[in-house]
Amino acid sequence: MLPSPYEITRYFWHEVVKALGRLGFEVDHQRGSHFILRESKEPFRRVTVPNHDVIMPGTLLSILKQAGISREEFMELV
Template sequence: MAGVGSETLITLLKRHFGWAFAPQTGSHLILTKTLSLSVPRRRDLPQGTLASVLQQAGISREEFLKVLR
């Protein structure tokens, strides 16, 4: 999943997984559903960061790759 930026991740979380923006502070956007999710704003997210965000969101790698394509 190399090369996934924060804007792509945020768009997919909102469009396909039901997340919404919460008030923003600093360089991280906050998304909410039943919990809050902090996503650093970067062109390319490190794979570990992306994996952590997906795990916190309850989204499998396969689910994410399906909507990424």
């Protein structure tokens, strides 16, 4: 079960992109105010990260779910 969004620290979009980059995600393209990242190895997941100053906790949980990583794994990367 996912933790409550209120239990998660807020991060800046560039911190999220940098952390996902450490996992092998690369910026594929940008569409409007969103970055589309693509995993460089199989299963080639795609993750959408909004280019907003602060990523809201619920949005971060959704990004982590798309990336297939846990909150703990993410926090080790930041």
